[in-house]
Amino acid sequence: MLRKEQNDLLTQTGPGNPMGQLFRSYWLPALMADELPENECPPVRVKILSERLLAFRDTDGKYGLIDEFCAHRGVSLWFGRNEEHGLRCPYHGWKYDVTGQCIDVPSEPRESGFCQKIKLKSYPLVKRGPVLWTYMGPPEKQPPLPEWEFATVPAAQSFISKRFQECNWLQAMEGGIDSSHVSFLHRGDLGSDPLFKGAKGNEYNLSDMRPHFEVVEQPGGLYIGARRNAENGNYYWRITPWVMPTFTMIPPRADHPVHGHFWIPIDDENCWAWTYDYHPVRALTQREVQAMRDGAGVHCKYVPGTFRPLAHKDNDYLMDRAAQKAGKTYSGVAGFASQDASLQESMGPVCDRTKENLVSTDNGIIMARHRLLRAAKALVEKGVIPPGVDPEHHKVRSASVVLPPDQAFKDAAKEALTARPGVAQATV
């Protein structure tokens, strides 16, 4: 349970809010790089942290993320012409470069220098791996670029997707650190999904429905370890890192690619669920990439031409009661992503946490909220840089391991939980 004021603080990420300030301390995924595939390609609307922006790639290949609206009469620059080193408003021809600087106002004499007095708000937009990242905080506090392993391995080893999720970011993110739901909600897919099946770990998952948990703080956030019984008195551990404010990595299964998420607020009632998949030491196979494109694993099928999942609230998530009854799916909704989204969206646009009844196995969620609240307070009151900003905090991995009962996962799996170039993931 959270008090209303705590819930409001954690869920409101617009400008001027404490959590908005916290989010503006980080490099955040803004677009997939292939949304701006070539120089002078069409601009793309981007709404992030309740700010309406426009992304474009100019004649020289430079990326820009600027206020969506022309400073003249407030027209959306999405209608703009991307030409000759800038984006020109089609209404009266005002033109802006990637920094938001106005570089031409045709109605004014060039010599007047009027255009120098016009500048749209802009944020840096940088390609790193398959993602275009932005930083929306004070320029003097801009941190070094992110070092997430999926974004630093060779391109052939990584795949990214994003989907529109119609609820607040926090309830979506909390699903990502709630390991105990896997044995219920996703149980129908563990044995059949091409990006999950065949792992020994699946057997442990399905045979022990009451995992024990250990929550350990780490510099960037948390490690949440779920242990289940394995053979000979050993424990099967699935260890999920959460790096503030919104990065998680799902523990691997067999030699399948490793995947995880970012949940980035669009506004307070919608978010982007970003999903990455990568393999630390090998290229993804054609079959794996095709499966991801087809919506397998934690990706999803889309309404054509959009990032909206094919199963969405307007079609009742393609609910299939027969499949639910037959045990093919646990909730009647197909696919990991839509299973999560359907339930998280059902909580309402912003979950009312004053009504919830958490139990002790929810300590991962309780601790994550605690860390977020503490970090937001320290940032707002004392200017303390929050955990997860330092790129060293990005060099984490999830792991699935079998350990003797007396060993702490945080020690025994210390190396496995650290991103090491050229070294495979620890997986069962």
Place this chain on the structure above:
Amino acid sequence: MLSESARMTTAAEARYRIDYPNSKPRAVKVVALDRPSELVVKRLAERPWQAATFFTALKFDRAPPGGENWSMKAWLSDLAGRTKDLVDEVASADLVVMVSSAGTNAQAAAVIAEACSVRKVMTTALIIGSEAKSDEELSKTLASLRPYASMLVIASNDDYIEEMLVALRA
């Protein structure tokens, strides 16, 4: 026409979620297993709680090896020093939270957990003060608690215990 899911997930519809207490207060028994934990638990106990009660198991460490002339009933006490019967306390608990300091061996955890196991009461263990201790010392405490807690948390900040109890509606 909007689907049922689309209609029911709007902010407007969220207003109609029935407003009533959907749970009864849970009896949470918080037990300090060592002296530093006792200080934290005493501080916690000063706050108003719905149904949390606080204990100390410090006397357990004075048990003679083998348990000769020593009553299993005489080591759990409330914070005023009154002896409490573990079995009785567990019988009326929904959750038992054990608080231990990093570097200690949390001996009483086994007995508390045994009583909880008989009554099917969930156990949570919190380890505090880990930042001032070596990894080895912390691991020792972890290993001693792991078999006896379905949830084990290493908290770098003592405030976390209060946050957790509030979150659990204690």
